[in-house]
Amino acid sequence: MKDNAAPGGLPFMKMHGAGNDFVVIDLRGRGPVTGAVMTPGLARAIGDRNRGVGFDQLAEITDADGADFGLVFWNSDGTQAGACGNATRCVADHVMRGLGVEQVSLVTARGGLRAERAADGRIWVNMGHPQLDWASIPLSQEVDHLHLPLAGDPVAVGMGNPHCVHFVPDAEAVDLAILGPQIEHAPLFPQRTNVEFASLISPCRMRMRVWERGTGITLACGSGACATAVAAHLRGMIGPRVALEVDGGELEVDWRDDGVWLTGPVARVFDGVLSADYVAAHR
Numbered sequence: 001m002k003d004n005a006a007p008g009g010l011p012f013m014k015m016h017g018a019g020n021d022f023v024v025i026d027l028r029g030r031g032p033v034t035g036a037v038m039t040p041g042l043a044r045a046i047g048d049r050n051r052g053v054g055f056d057q058l059a060e061i062t063d064a065d066g067a068d069f070g071l072v073f074w075n076s077d078g079t080q081a082g083a084c085g086n087a088t089r090c091v092a093d094h095v096m097r098g099l100g101v102e103q104v105s106l107v108t109a110r111g112g113l114r115a116e117r118a119a120d121g122r123i124w125v126n127m128g129h130p131q132l133d134w135a136s137i138p139l140s141q142e143v144d145h146l147h148l149p150l151a152g153d154p155v156a157v158g159m160g161n162p163h164c165v166h167f168v169p170d171a172e173a174v175d176l177a178i179l180g181p182q183i184e185h186a187p188l189f190p191q192r193t194n195v196e197f198a199s200l201i202s203p204c205r206m207r208m209r210v211w212e213r214g215t216g217i218t219l220a221c222g223s224g225a226c227a228t229a230v231a232a233h234l235r236g237m238i239g240p241r242v243a244l245e246v247d248g249g250e251l252e253v254d255w256r257d258d259g260v261w262l263t264g265p266v267a268r269v270f271d272g273v274l275s276a277d278y279v280a281a282h283r
């Protein structure tokens, strides 16, 4: 996987975490600054499920100063994302296997994070502390993030990327394809937002569905699960630990003193090589 400069094309791995699917390009060995090779156009082309490979996010693994690796995330619309919990878990598993270790440090746009393998094989990542002030979520104006001035009384939480969490009696009944893009583009969110709808099943279990900024409906969203757990805890609905039933499986979040921990399944599905012609045509 290391020689991505090969004239034969650009090697990648296809992975998923609870059905949240990723194209992962391992660029380690190129140095921290020159690591990322992606462009918005190439990301959109690879993300096309008919003419490319298809993904919810594309992740580039880079070298990083002071950490085992760095991560850069792209959405399928060609925009970048500051955080992606499920891709972080998938990549951490890959890197830990390669290094023969059970925990790793990484750097993302929001700073340093840590990940580790649990005894049951699931991969935990500490997604850091939630961002709860309006300017860093970010919101376009100073409002109470626990009671946004929007229909449905949602909560705004930053996890390195913005989230707008709605608590509803029945998340199944929500028309995500209609409401998701409306809320994603609401003027209150200057960088747009990810959108979650969640229902309480018990004080330690919730059902969650998600519309992701820059991607659309996905089967799971790790940072969205973290944001939902934080919002529900701040609203007094749950304790610090919760299991979230998402469309693609189950994620678990534990809000500890040192940050919001996320876990769930990871899978490496196949490896491939993007042809050099395809890469050149879309870069």
Ligand SMILES: N[C@H](CCC[C@H](N)C(=O)O)C(=O)O
Residues within 6 Å of the ligand: 020, 056, 057, 075, 080, 081, 082, 083, 084, 085, 086, 087, 161, 162, 194, 212, 213, 214, 215, 220, 221, 222, 223, 224
């Ligand atoms: N699937 C990701 C989140 C992607 C967020 C992205 N859509 C954004 O623009 O912030 C996760 O597991 O956390």
